[in-house]
Amino acid sequence: xxxxxxxxxxxxxxxxxxxxxxxxxxxxxxxxxxxxxxxxxxxxxxxxxxxxxxxxxxxxxxxxxxxxxxxxxxxxxxxxxxxxxxxxxxxxxxxxxxxxxxxxxxxxxxxxxxxxxxxxxxxxxxxxxxxxxxxxxxxxxxxxxxxxxxxxxxxxxxxxxxxxxxxxxxxxxxxxxxxxxxxxxxxxxxxxxxxxxxxxxxxxxxxxxxxxxxxxxxxxxxxxxxxxxxxxxxxxxxxxxxxxxxxxxxxxxxxxxxxxxxxxxxxxxxxxxxxxxxxxxxxxxxxxxxxxxxxxxxxxxxxxxxxx
Amino acid sequence: xxxxxxxxxxxxxxxxxxxxxxxxxxxxxxxxxxxxxxxxxxxxxxxxxxxxxxxxxxxxxxxxxxxxxxxxxxxxxxxxxxxxxxxxxxxxxxxxxxxxxxxxxxxxxxxxxxxxxxxxxxxxxxxxxxxxxxxxxxxxxxxxxxxxxxxxxxxxxxxxxxxxxxxxxxxxxxxxxxxxxxxxxxxxxxxxxxxxxxxxxxxxxxxxxxxxxxxxxxxxxxxxxxxxxxxxxxxxxxxxxxxxxxxxxxxxxxxxxxxxxxxxxxxxxxxxxxxxxxxxxxxxxxxxxxxxxxxxxxxxxxxxxxxxxxxxxxxxxxxxxx
Ligand SMILES: Nc1ncnc2c1ncn2[C@@H]1O[C@H](COP(=O)(O)OP(=O)(O)O)[C@@H](O)[C@H]1O
Ligand SMILES: [Mg+2]
Numbered sequence: 001x002x003x004x005x006x007x008x009x010x011x012x013x014x015x016x017x018x019x020x021x022x023x024x025x026x027x028x029x030x031x032x033x034x035x036x037x038x039x040x041x042x043x044x045x046x047x048x049x050x051x052x053x054x055x056x057x058x059x060x061x062x063x064x065x066x067x068x069x070x071x072x073x074x075x076x077x078x079x080x081x082x083x084x085x086x087x088x089x090x091x092x093x094x095x096x097x098x099x100x101x102x103x104x105x106x107x108x109x110x111x112x113x114x115x116x117x118x119x120x121x122x123x124x125x126x127x128x129x130x131x132x133x134x135x136x137x138x139x140x141x142x143x144x145x146x147x148x149x150x151x152x153x154x155x156x157x158x159x160x161x162x163x164x165x166x167x168x169x170x171x172x173x174x175x176x177x178x179x180x181x182x183x184x185x186x187x188x189x190x191x192x193x194x195x196x197x198x199x200x201x202x203x204x205x206x207x208x209x210x211x212x213x214x215x216x217x218x219x220x221x222x223x224x225x226x227x228x229x230x231x232x233x234x235x236x237x238x239x240x241x242x243x244x245x246x247x248x249x250x251x252x253x254x255x256x257x258x259x260x261x262x263x264x265x266x267x268x269x270x271x272x273x274x275x276x277x278x279x280x281x282x283x284x285x286x287x288x289x290x291x292x293x294x295x296x297x298x299x300x301x302x303x304x305x306x307x308x
Numbered sequence: 309x310x311x312x313x314x315x316x317x318x319x320x321x322x323x324x325x326x327x328x329x330x331x332x333x334x335x336x337x338x339x340x341x342x343x344x345x346x347x348x349x350x351x352x353x354x355x356x357x358x359x360x361x362x363x364x365x366x367x368x369x370x371x372x373x374x375x376x377x378x379x380x381x382x383x384x385x386x387x388x389x390x391x392x393x394x395x396x397x398x399x400x401x402x403x404x405x406x407x408x409x410x411x412x413x414x415x416x417x418x419x420x421x422x423x424x425x426x427x428x429x430x431x432x433x434x435x436x437x438x439x440x441x442x443x444x445x446x447x448x449x450x451x452x453x454x455x456x457x458x459x460x461x462x463x464x465x466x467x468x469x470x471x472x473x474x475x476x477x478x479x480x481x482x483x484x485x486x487x488x489x490x491x492x493x494x495x496x497x498x499x500x501x502x503x504x505x506x507x508x509x510x511x512x513x514x515x516x517x518x519x520x521x522x523x524x525x526x527x528x529x530x531x532x533x534x535x536x537x538x539x540x541x542x543x544x545x546x547x548x549x550x551x552x553x554x555x556x557x558x559x560x561x562x563x564x565x566x567x568x569x570x571x572x573x574x575x576x577x578x579x580x581x582x583x584x585x586x587x588x589x590x591x592x593x594x595x596x597x598x599x600x601x602x603x604x605x606x607x608x609x610x611x612x613x614x615x616x617x618x619x620x621x622x623x624x625x626x627x628x629x630x
Contacts, residue, residue, distance in 0.1 A: 007321065203406060204414040206412070207412045210366060212400055226416055229416075301418070302463050305464060
C-alpha cells in the first residue's frame with residue numbers, strides 16, 4: 001500500500017508541471033501588454049520599456065517560464081495589477097469559499113445520488129425507479145445558471161426562505177450548493193444504479209443468499225460494497241470538476257470564491273490573478289483526485305494487494 | 309437404511325418470460341437419503357440447476373415453483389415455510405455450492421469473513437470464535453496454510469482453492485444436505501479429484517446427503533449410489549448407478565453413456581447424440597426424446613410415456629421396445 005501511495009503522490013508532479021506550462025503559455029499569448037496595463041495610457045515608451053525589463057518580459061520564453069515556475073514553487077505567483085497585493089494572498093483568501101461550496105455540493109450529491117441509485121436498482125422499473133431516473137435526466141441536462149436562477153426565484157424571491165446571494169452563514173450556502181450539486185447528483189444516481197444492477201446479478205450475491213443471509217444484508221453489505229467501487233471514482237471526479245465548475249454558480253449567487261475571482265480578473269485583464277487562480281484550482285483538483293484514488297485503493301483489496 | 313433427508317414430489321418450476329412460459333422443471337420426483345449421493349445428469353439446459361435452486365428456494369425471477377410441487381427436507385415442508393423460516397434452513401441445514409468458484413466468492417471480503425458469516429448467523433458465534441472455526445474448516449477441506457488463507461481475499465486464491473473455500477463455507481454449519489451443482493467442472497483433473505475426495509470424506513463421516521449435479525458420467529460412477537437422468541425438465545430414468553450403467557433402460561441414457569470417452573485405443577470421435585435438447589417452449593407432442601431417438605416408433609411420436617417403476621426398482625420413461 002505504501003508503494004502505491006508514493007507512486008500516486010509522485011504522479012501529481014508531471015500533472016502540475018503540464019498545467020503550469022499551459023497556463024503560462026496561455027497568459028503569454030493573450031493579447032495585451034502587461035506594462036501598458038499597469039502604467040496606463042499616458043506612460044512614456046521609456047517608462048514602459050523600463051518596467052518590461054523589471055518584470056523580465058524581455059527575456060527568452062524558457063527563461064521566463066523557469067523563473068515563473070521557480071517563484072511559484074516558493075509560493076510567489078506575482079502581484080495583482082489591480083490591487084498590487086500578492087496573487088497568492090488573493091487566491092488563498094477566496095479558496096475556502098470555493099472549497100466550502102464544492103464540499104457542500106458533493107455532500108448533497110452523494111446524499112441524494114447514492115440512496116436513490118441503490119433504491120432504483122433494488123426496485124428496478126418501479127415507480128420510484130422511473131421517478132428517480134427522470135430526476136437524474138433533468139439534473140444532468142439543466143444548465144446550472146438556469147437552475148440557479150430558478151431556485152433563487154422560488155426560494156429566495158417568492159418564498160423568501162433563503163438569501164438570494166452572498167456568503168453569510170449556512171442558509172446562504174443551500175441554494176448555490178444545490179445548484180452546483182444537481183449535475184453531480186444526477187451522475188452519481190445513474191452510476192450507482194447501473195453499478196448495483198450489475199453487482200446484484202453476480203454469482204457471489206447468489207452465494208450470499210444461499211448462506212441464508214437476510215435480503216438486507218445481501219444488498220447492503222455484499223452487493224453495495226462492490227457497487228461502491230466505481231461510484232467512488234465518479235464522486236471524486238465530480239468533486240474535482242465542481243471545484244472548477246463553481247465559476248458559473250459563484251457568479252450567479254455572488255459567492256466570493258476563487259472561480260468568481262478568476263472571472264473578475266479576466267474582465268479586468270488582471271492576468272497574474274487569472275493565472276494564479278487557475279493554477280490553484282488545478283492544484284486542488286489534483287489533490288482531490290489523489291485522495292480519491294487512495295480511497296479507492298483502500299476499498300479494493302485487489303489494488304491493495306498489487307502494491308503490498 | 310438411513311432416513312430420507314430430501315424428498316421432492318412432482319416439482320414444477322416454470323419461467324414466465326416475455327416469449328412465453330418455459331417449463332424448465334416439469335414434474336420431477338426424487339429423494340436422497342442420509343450418507344447417500346444422488347447424481348443428477350443430463351445435457352446442459354435440462355433443468356438440473358433449476359431443480360437445485362428450487363429446493364433452496366432461490367429460483368430467480370421470472371421463475372416460479374408451481375402449486376402442487378412438494379419439497380420435504382428433514383421433516384419440513386420447505387415450500388410452505390415463510391421466507392424467514394427458509395433462511396434458517398439455507399446455509400445451515402441445507403447448503404449449496406456452485407459451478408463457478410472464481411466468481412462465487414465476494415471479492416471485497418476475506419475468506420475468513422465469508423466463512424465466518426454463516427457461523428455467526430446460524431450458530432451465533434462471536435467474531436473470534438468464527439475465525440478460529442473458519443481456520444479449522446479450511447484445514448478440514450485440505451486448504452494449505454489455513455491460518456494465512458483465512459485472512460486472504462479471493463483474488464489471491466486459485467480456482468481449486470476457492471472451491472475448497474466454498475465447500476468449507478457450505479459445510480460450516482454441518483448441513484444434512486449438500487447440493488453440489490457441477491462443483492468441479494471449471495477445475496483441472498487433479499484438483500477435481502481432490503475436491504471430490506473432500507466431499508466424499510465429509511459425506512461418509514457425517515451421514516450428510518449429497519445431491520451431485522454433473523454432466524460428467526465418470527464422476528457419477530465414482531461418487532454416486534443412485535442416478536437420475538434428466539431430459540428437457542423431466543426425469544427419464546432413475547436407479548442404482550451400477551444397474552443403470554450396465555444396462556441403460558432409456559435410449560437417452562444409452563446415448564450419454566456411448567458418448568463417454570473410453571480409455572482404450574486412440575481418441576476417436578465419440579458417437580454423440582444427434583440433434584439438440586428441444587427448446588422448452590416448443591416441446592414435441594409425444595416422447596420428449598423422440599426426435600433424437602434412434603429407436604423411436606410410431607407410438608413415441610404421438611403418446612408421451614410415463615416414468616414407471618419397474619419391479620427391480622428402476623424408473624424408466626420409455627415405451628417397451630419390440
Ligand atoms: N433466469 C431464467 N430465465 C428464463 N429461463 C431460464 C432461466 N434460468 C433457466 N432457464 C431455463 O431453464 C432451463 C434449464 O436450465 P438449467 O436448470 O440451468 O439447466 P442445466 O441442466 O444446464 O443446469 C433452460 O433451458 C433455460 O431455458
Ligand atoms: Mg446448470
